[in-house]
Amino acid sequence: MRVAVTGATGNVGTSVLAALAADAAVSSIVGIARRAPAVALPKVEWRAADVVTDDLVPLFEGADAVVHL
DSSP: OEEEEETTTSHHHHHHHHHHHHOTTOOEEEEEESSOOSOOOTTEEEEEOOTTTSOOHHHHTTOSEEEEO
C-alpha cells in the first residue's frame, strides 16, 4: 500500500509516519510538508509542497490512501 501524508513534519505527522513505516502492509509513504526535512525515514519519500497554494494531485498519484493533517 502507498500512503500520502500531508503535514508530515508536525507532531502528529511524525507519529503517523512512524506507525505507517512499521506497518508491513505499507510499502511506501509520501511525506508532504512545506519544507522537506533532511531526515531520512524508512519507506518515506519527502516532497515539499504547500497544501494551500500547490497542486497536490501529482503527489497523490498512485496513493491508496491520503492522510490529511
